Amino acid sequence: MINSPRVCVQVQSVYIESQSAPDEQRYVFAYTVTIRNLGRTPVQLLGRYWLITNGNGRETEVQGEGVVGVQPHIAPGEEYQYTSGAVIETPLGTMQGHYEMIDAEGKPFRIAIPVFRLAVSTLIH
DSSP: OTTOOOEEEEEEEEEOGGGOBGGGTBEEEEEEEEEEEOSSSOEEEEEEEEEEEETTOOEEEEEEESBTTBOOEEOTTOEEEEEEEEEESSSEEEEEEEEEEEOTTSOEEEEEEEEEEEEOGGGOO
């Protein structure tokens, strides 16, 4: 999209062992997203889309309004950070997606969320 605002998305994930039950094929992960507005005008996040893929290739799509119950406005040079979670049936998986946003003039645009890994830490070397 030409002239879309400059927005950077970074994600970090962590395995939550205390909430997981591997013997029941339940692996819980938390992920923290940082959304930075690198542009010169404010933006607002309206919605999200996630594609969650477990280690067996099973895909789950999640979409909805805002993130963690809010539709944050992000001023130029500012960032918005939130933490959420995902539950999958395998110790390894991925997430990716996009945010639906609008610029200061109310024009919609989409920002890609690059693929990131959900992995039990003992599996990563």
